[in-house]
Amino acid sequence: MALVVDITKALSDFTLRVSFTVESSHEVVALLGASGCGKSMTLKCIAGIERPDCGRIVLGDRVLFDSERRVDLPPQRRRVGYLFQSYALFPTMTVLENVACGAVGASKGERLARARRELAAMRLTGLEGRRPSSLSGGQQQRCAMARILASDPELLLLDEPFSALDEYLRWQLELELADTLKGFAGGAVYVSHNRDEVFRLCDTVCTITRGRSEPKATVKEFFSRPRSLSAALISGCKNVSRARQVGPDAFACEEWGITLRTSLPCDGPVTHVGLRAHYLDVAPAGERVQVPTGERTQAPAGEANCVSCAVDRVIESTFSTIVMLRTPAGGLLRHELDKDRWRSLGRPANVLVLVRPEHVMPLSEVVPDA
Amino acid sequence: MDWYPLLNSLRIAALSTAVVYAVGIGLANVVARAPRLVKGALDVVLTLPLVLPPTVVGYLLLIVLGPRRPVGAWFMDAFGVRLTMTWYSAILATVVVSFPLMYRTARGAFEAFDETLSQAGRTLGKSETWIFWRVKMPCCRQGIVAGAVLAFARALGEYGATSMIAGYTPGITATVSTTVYQLWRTGDDALALRWVLVNLAISSVVLLALNYLNARVRPAQRGAV
Numbered sequence: 396m397a398l399v400v401d402i403t404k405a406l407s408d409f410t411l412r413v414s415f416t417v418e419s420s421h422e423v424v425a426l427l428g429a430s431g432c433g434k435s436m437t438l439k440c441i442a443g444i445e446r447p448d449c450g451r452i453v454l455g456d457r458v459l460f461d462s463e464r465r466v467d468l469p470p471q472r473r474r475v476g477y478l479f480q481s482y483a484l485f486p487t488m489t490v491l492e493n494v495a496c497g498a499v500g501a502s503k504g505e506r507l508a509r510a511r512r513e514l515a516a517m518r519l520t521g522l523e524g525r526r527p528s529s530l531s532g533g534q535q536q537r538c539a540m541a542r543i544l545a546s547d548p549e550l551l552l553l554d555e556p557f558s559a560l561d562e563y564l565r566w567q568l569e570l571e572l573a574d575t576l577k578g579f580a581g582g583a584v585y586v587s588h589n590r591d592e593v594f595r596l597c598d599t600v601c602t603i604t605r606g607r608s609e610p611k612a613t614v615k616e617f618f619s620r621p622r623s624l625s626a627a628l629i630s631g632c633k634n635v636s637r638a639r640q641v642g643p644d645a646f647a648c649e650e651w652g653i654t655l656r657t658s659l660p661c662d663g664p665v666t667h668v669g670l671r672a673h674y675l676d677v678a679p680a681g682e683r684v685q686v687p688t689g690e691r692t693q694a695p696a697g698e699a700n701c702v703s704c705a706v707d708r709v710i711e712s713t714f715s716t717i718v719m720l721r722t723p724a725g726g727l728l729r730h731e732l733d734k735d736r737w738r739s740l741g742r743p744a745n746v747l748v749l750v751r752p753e754h755v756m757p758l759s760e761v762v763p764d765a
Numbered sequence: 766m767d768w769y770p771l772l773n774s775l776r777i778a779a780l781s782t783a784v785v786y787a788v789g790i791g792l793a794n795v796v797a798r799a800p801r802l803v804k805g806a807l808d809v810v811l812t813l814p815l816v817l818p819p820t821v822v823g824y825l826l827l828i829v830l831g832p833r834r835p836v837g838a839w840f841m842d843a844f845g846v847r848l849t850m851t852w853y854s855a856i857l858a859t860v861v862v863s864f865p866l867m868y869r870t871a872r873g874a875f876e877a878f879d880e881t882l883s884q885a886g887r888t889l890g891k892s893e894t895w896i897f898w899r900v901k902m903p904c905c906r907q908g909i910v911a912g913a914v915l916a917f918a919r920a921l922g923e924y925g926a927t928s929m930i931a932g933y934t935p936g937i938t939a940t941v942s943t944t945v946y947q948l949w950r951t952g953d954d955a956l957a958l959r960w961v962l963v964n965l966a967i968s969s970v971v972l973l974a975l976n977y978l979n980a981r982v983r984p985a986q987r988g989a990v
Binding site: 442469470476481487496542 | 879881882884885886887888889890891892899900903904906
């Protein structure tokens with residue numbers, strides 16, 4: 396196991412209780428959660444910048460922190476690379492000096508050679524003599540990355556690496572970061588509140604809500620089948636309703652006034668049901684509809700959920716149309732679909748909403764610690 | 766014109782600035798990172814000489830360092846060194862009076878310092894000493910240099926405490942400021958005016974230097990992002 400984290404730390408308005416592991420040396424784990432949920436604090440604890448109240452942090456075969464055995468390695472000896480949100484380049488040093496000061500090597504010459512190699516790998520050759528403030532945001536990030544890699548860390552910690560960048564710069568940098576992560580021999584922990592970044596860059600996801608971490612899931616699992624209400628919301632699920640189980644696979648949804656069947660296994664107490672805005676289908680009301688069934692559905696054909704709703708309002712978004720649908724009980728459903736698809740429906744006032752059983756996500760509410 | 770007062774003033778100010786520079790930076794660094802309560806208490810004590818009348822500082826110094834007072838007597842016995850009424854006595858006065866200027870400007874600079882830079886240094890395996898001298902001090906240079914210049918200027922112009930602890934002995938403890946007073950008192954207005962002009966010139970140069978440093982250092986201080 397590459398990294399084991401199991402820590403508790405009392406913060407001013409909640410207690411951080413985070414527990415997760417990085418299994419293999421190439422795994423990229425995302426810590427995903429709203430801002431202020433304790434993600435960055437977790438990274439700081441792993442790096443040794445902050446001290447947990449109790450718990451354990453083990454990297455490979457080295458114990459970095461263990462409150463019971465009174466182990467608390469200083470950050471200098473943890474060999475953990477930390478990419479700060481602001482990159483934390485030393486402003487009074489040149490690019491080369493910045494990278495060289497992190498570089499491993501017996502002599503100054505070796506360290507400089509190492510620094511130059513890392514700068515070349517980050518395509519910063521020619522900028523060695525510049526000050527960080529004269530670099531573009533993307534160059535600064537690559538310079539910070541070069542400095543970290545030159546120090547031969549066993550683990551990478553990435554704290555919202557794209558938050559300081561303009562939208563249009565992000566994509567190129569994301570591609571580069573993906574390459575860097577692929578080429579890096581150790582594991583990585585990636586803190587973000589952007590689920591799309593996480594989906595593209597990470598292998599597994601651990602969500603944190605007000606300091607509480609949930610069991611880790613693979614990225615695919617996390618987006619297709621979140622288990623808890625908070626995970627569903629963090630993963631971008633737009634429609635949730637309080638729900639009551641009324642059959643082995645049926646849930647009465649309070650806010651929507653409908654009963655939905657699911658083909659997904661429901662383990663644990665189900666308190667809510669979630670529907671993704673993209674995974675609904677609509678047909679004009681009054682038409683006879685061929686109810687589509689998914690490949691994985693366990694429910695027999697014809698038992699797909701069918702709800703009639705009134706169109707409450709239509710919002711034109713950049714590349715899609717968002718239709719707010721009023722359910723029988725009055726609660727709204729958000730449906731997001733292709734602009735052309737919506738146009739082809741002819742702007743109906745009432746629609747039939749079709750929900751495949753495999754898209755009905757039973758969720759349980761995780762009650763955060765008081 | 767006897768230039769001794771100018772030379773004496775300059776060496777007093779230079780030596781006192783050296784002391785204040787080292788102690789001021791050290792204490793500013795400690796206070797900037799101290800817990801709030803300790804910080805508040807230390808801050809009052811360390812800033813007090815800034816608001817006290819120099820004569821009060823001089824009085825307090827004489828109480829402690831006078832030849833018949835405990836510390837002063839001990840210095841006399843142990844080293845045969847007299848702490849009052851010598852040219853270097855004035856250094857004691859200027860150190861106390863100019864210290865808050867160095868301390869407060871340096872503390873301000875340290876508090877404005879982005880601590881993530883220190884954290885980055887630590888995760889890169891760098892020692893606290895390295896981080897202080899290679900990252901923190903260069904980043905805070907502007908404030909520190911400004912503090913040193915202000916402390917130097919204040920030491921150069923110190924009169925109240927100096928006149929009490931060093932007095933005015935021509936050719937021995939005379940400084941520019943005590944000389945101006947002495948000349949005016951004895952009615953030598955013409956010579957007094959000359960010293961006033963010398964003083965004005967030095968003060969202008971110091972302020973110009975301060976502005977020049979501020980203008981020059983600032984562009985390099987802009988951090989990443």
